[in-house]
Amino acid sequence: MDFQAYHELTQLYADYASAVDSGNWDLWPEFFTEQCSYRLQPRENHERGFPLATLSFTSKGMLKDRVYGIRETLFHDPYYQRHVVGAPVIRRAEGERFECEANYAVFRTKLSEVSTVFNVGRYIDTVVRTPDGLKFASRLVVYDSEMIPNSIIYPL
Amino acid sequence: MSAQATIFPSEPKWELEGTSRIPFLTYTSEELYKRELEHFFYKGHWCYVGLEAEVPNPGDFKRTVVGERSVIMTRDADGQINVVENVCAHRGMRFCRERHGNKKGFTCPYHQWSYTLKGDLQGVPFRRGVKQADGSFQGGMPTDFKPAEHGLTKLKVATRGGVVFASFDHEVESLDDYLGPEIGQYFDRLFNGRKLTILGYNRQRIPGNWKLMQENIKDPYHPGLLHTWFVTFGLWRADNKSELVMDAKHRHAAMISTRGTGGEAGQVTSVSSFKQTMQLNDPSFLDIVQEPWWDGPTAVMTTIFPSVILQQQVNSVSTRHIQPNGHGSFDFVWTHFGFEDDSEEMTQRRLRQANLFGPAGFVSADDGEVIEFSQQAFESKPFHRALAELGGREVNEHTPHMVTETLIRGMYEYWRQVMEAPDVPAAAGAAARDCGHGTA
Incomplete structure (x- = not known):
């Protein structure tokens, strides 16, 4: 994997974190291929x-x-979420297909409440190059957190 | 100053006759909660501990809880299921730290007291002391120490259809009597003897009183209103054929429903969230296939008081274990399973429909949310009460529709019978009652 590709990959991870913390949920599916797995x-x-x-x-x-x-059907307490994602480890690079992993921690802040650690784990990903740039063909989010603090509503 | 006492009462005050108005204090009092643990979880009741399929082989174990007490379900060399308390007989340490595994027996790491899978004490280091050069012994346990008297606390165990229940109370009635015939038939419909396969777990901590989860699954009023996803995509319809049943003691219940199929859903759904034109981008969430064992109903939700909910929602089946930890919180552990004769396609279908349920599910995440917010209000206003008067104020054992909160009233009728019974000395239960001791 050359530097340019690695740079694009880290940009993908940063963009993803930025998108899922933005509250604009429509951004989220666009990080994936049509036949993706999440x-x-x-x-x-x-x-x-x-x-x-x-x-x-x-x-x-x-x-x-x-x-x-x-947006429309799941009643829930509104909250902010904030991802902190580590640098991806490249497990395998074959042409335009990359298998990589990255640690993450997500903090949750409910309105009028203090911020808490919400969920921690790692992403196990397959990233492919498409005409629209790098996309996740699969993103497996494996979380360490033994107890979900009541519910998970937004994408991690 | 009397206002102070009114806002923070010490005893729940039940308005009217019956149980249609439930004092918030029943959810907020630590004292009542301790009493519930004792009378519902530790005495006279069966609690869910797991599925036999979780410990298929001799030596397999699973750590879980009964109430707040840590217990271990084991399968011994004879193939029998045992449930023992995770408290060393010596210094009381909660010795088993793994959640599952396979062992020949248990050893407490502190002083290496060892136990069989049945909970019998097997070894005590230096029991006879340390031998000296002159042949005498120093130290050791007293000569009258009997290992047989110092095993782990053993629970009474009963299984039905591959589901394991346990009780600290060895005088508890049989599991069959406990469930009763009305609920037993729905239990057997789901667990009809087929071997189960474990698909996996989901764990969530819900900051609300444990009874709220029982109530949630005894409440057919909310699904078509809170769970707008159900309604939006036509899974919940006002013409669903429905039935509610409870056991003779009104503590367990089943909500049975059969999805309506006649006519346009829009004509039979009076709920505003229904959207005729709304389509899923990927309809495979609702790739529902009728299974022969359903024998009609497309969903049966069964509450077994106090500890477990049995779920059949179309092709998704699970147990949901209620594990209280304090009056204002419980852990909710979902075990999704399938059946040995499931095709790979059916397994995938069950896993896909699991998206609807659990802590992130389209129609379950919101249940945890409303429970949390109910508890918040109860804590700040403990003198107040909730209403459960839909369908009247009485308890009807059988209801051929969903527009009632009778199952909640039934549960509290039982709750009051047990919680308000005069305390009876444990050793002389029935005799003391006959003598009229401690009557109100």
Whole structure:
């Protein structure tokens, strides 16, 4: 992987974090390919080989449906979220396809409340080059956090 | 100064006859909560601990809880399921730290007291002291120390259809009697003897009183109103055929519904959130396939008091374990499963429909949210009460529709019977009652 590609990759990670913290949820599906996979899975299930994910989406359409749910149907306490994402580790680079991982921590701030650690874990990703730039073909979000503080509404 | 006492009462005040007005204090009092733990979780009741499929092999164990007490479910060499308390008989340490695994027995790391998978004490280091050069022994346990008297606390265990329940109370009625025939039939519909396969877990901590989750699944009023996702995409319709049942003691319940199929959904849904033109971008969220064992109903939600909810919502099936920790919080542990004879396609379908449920689910995340905000208000206004008067103020054991809060009233009728019963000395239960001791 050359420097230019690595630079693009780190830009992708930074852009993603910026987008999911912005509150403009429509930005989120656009980071993915049409036939993408986005899965949010407890580390327990991941390491024990259990297939259940807290959220498991297998198309960009599903991500758009989630955005609709967040905006229109899922009653929830509004909150800000703030991602802090580490530099990606490149596990494998083959042509225009990269397998990489990055640690993340997400802080949550509810209105009138103090900020708290909301969710921590790592992204396990497959990134591909498309005519529209780098996109996630798959993003597996494996979280260490043993207890979800009530609910997860917005995309991590 | 009397206003102070009115705002923070010490006893719940029930308005009217019956249980249609539930004092907020029942959710906020630490004292009542301790009493609930004792009388519902530790005495006279069966609590859910897990599924047999979680410990398929001899030596397998799973750590879980009954109420707030840490317990371990094991499968011993004979293939039997045991449940023992995770408290060393010596110095009381909660010794088992792994959540699951496979072992030949348990050893407390502090002084290496060791136990079998059934909880019997097996080894005590230096039990007979240290041998001296002259052949005498120094130290050691007293000569009358009997290992048989110092095992782990063993719970009574019962299984039905692969589901494991346990009780600290060895005098508890049989599990079959506990469930009763009305609820037993819905229990057996889901757990009809087929082997289960574990799909995985979801864990959330909900800052609300544990009973609110029981109430949530005894409340057929909210799904079509709170869960607008259900309504938007036509899964909940006002013409759903529905039925509510409870056991003879009114503590357990089942909400049974069959999705309406006749006519246009828009004509039969009076809820404003229904949108005729709204379509999912990816309809596979609702790729529902009728299964033969449903025998009609497309959803049956069963509450087994006090500790577990059994979910069948179309093709998604799970147990939801209520694990209280304090009067204002509980952990909610979801175990999603399938059946041994599921095709790969069906397994994928169950996993996909799991998107609707759990701590991030389209129609479950909001349940946790409303519970949290209810608790917030209860804490600040403990003298007040909630209303559960939809469908009247009485308890009806069987209701052929969903427009009622009878199941909630039923649960509190039982709650009051148990919580307001005079305290009876544990050793002389029935006799003391017969003598009229401690009657109000």
